[in-house]
Amino acid sequence: MRLAIVGYGRMGREVERLARRAGFEIVCIIKSRKELESRLDIVNAEVAVEFTEPAAAVGNLIHLAQAGLDIVCGTTGWYDRLDEVREVVSRCGVGVVYAPNFSVGAFLMFRIVEWLGQHLTRLKAEVGVFEAHHSGKKDAPSGTAKRIVETLKKSGLKVDESWLRVGGVVGWHFLLSDFGDETLELHHRVRSRAAFARGALLAAQLIRGRKGLFSFEQILQEFLNA
Structure with missing residues (x-):
C-alpha cells in the first residue's frame, strides 16, 4: 500500500517507522500545510495518514479528499465540524476513518464503559474520569x-473530570467509581506511541474500498466480528 504521511511530529515519525518495517511504500512525508498544498506527488498515494493539530485538521482533510486519497485521521479537536467533512468526503467519493485514539485497548475500554455505565447508574455510584498525556498535547x-x-x-x-499534561506521558485513562463500601477502577495505559501507529496502519488497510466517513470503532468492530 502506498502511504502519504501528513504531519511529522511524534506520531508521524512513529507511523513512518512501523510502516516501513511492515512493507508499506511511503510516497511522501508532509510537514506543513504549505507543503501539503504544493506537493503534486501526493496523488500517487492511496491513503494519507494525518496526525497534525486541531486548527489544521479540517483543511487538511478537505485537501486530501479533493486529491482523491482515502484518509486515516488521528487529530482530535475538530469533531464539531464532522458534518462539513462528511459532505466533502461524500462528494469526493473517498473513505475517511477518524478516531481520538487508534489503540485497540481504548476501543475495548469504550465497550466496557458502555456496559458498566448502565450498572453504575443503578448502583447510584459516584464516578470520576482522569486522563494524563505528555506536555505537548x-x-x-x-x-x-x-x-x-x-x-x-x-x-x-x-x-467528575480532570486531566494532566506533564512530561512524556504517552496516554493514561482512568475511571474511578465508588458505591457502598467498594471502589471499582478501570485503567488503560499506552506504553508506547507504537500502539497508536499500529492502529492507524490497520485502519489504513481497512478503509480501502470504503466510501464515506467512519469511526475507527465502526471498522474495527466489523474486523473483529469477521
Whole structure:
C-alpha cells in the first residue's frame, strides 16, 4: 500500500517507522500545510495518514479528499465540524476513518464503559474520569476522555473530570467509581506511541474500498466480528 504521511511530529515519525518495517511504500512525508498544498506527488498515494493539530485538521482533510486519497485521521479537536467533512468526503467519493485514539485497548475500554455505565447508574455510584498525556498535547481533555464521559452521562451518571499534561506521558485513562463500601477502577495505559501507529496502519488497510466517513470503532468492530 502506498502511504502519504501528513504531519511529522511524534506520531508521524512513529507511523513512518512501523510502516516501513511492515512493507508499506511511503510516497511522501508532509510537514506543513504549505507543503501539503504544493506537493503534486501526493496523488500517487492511496491513503494519507494525518496526525497534525486541531486548527489544521479540517483543511487538511478537505485537501486530501479533493486529491482523491482515502484518509486515516488521528487529530482530535475538530469533531464539531464532522458534518462539513462528511459532505466533502461524500462528494469526493473517498473513505475517511477518524478516531481520538487508534489503540485497540481504548476501543475495548469504550465497550466496557458502555456496559458498566448502565450498572453504575443503578448502583447510584459516584464516578470520576482522569486522563494524563505528555506536555505537548494541546487539547484537553483528550478526545478519548470526552468519549468516556459522554457515554457515562448518557447512562444518567454525573461525572467528575480532570486531566494532566506533564512530561512524556504517552496516554493514561482512568475511571474511578465508588458505591457502598467498594471502589471499582478501570485503567488503560499506552506504553508506547507504537500502539497508536499500529492502529492507524490497520485502519489504513481497512478503509480501502470504503466510501464515506467512519469511526475507527465502526471498522474495527466489523474486523473483529469477521
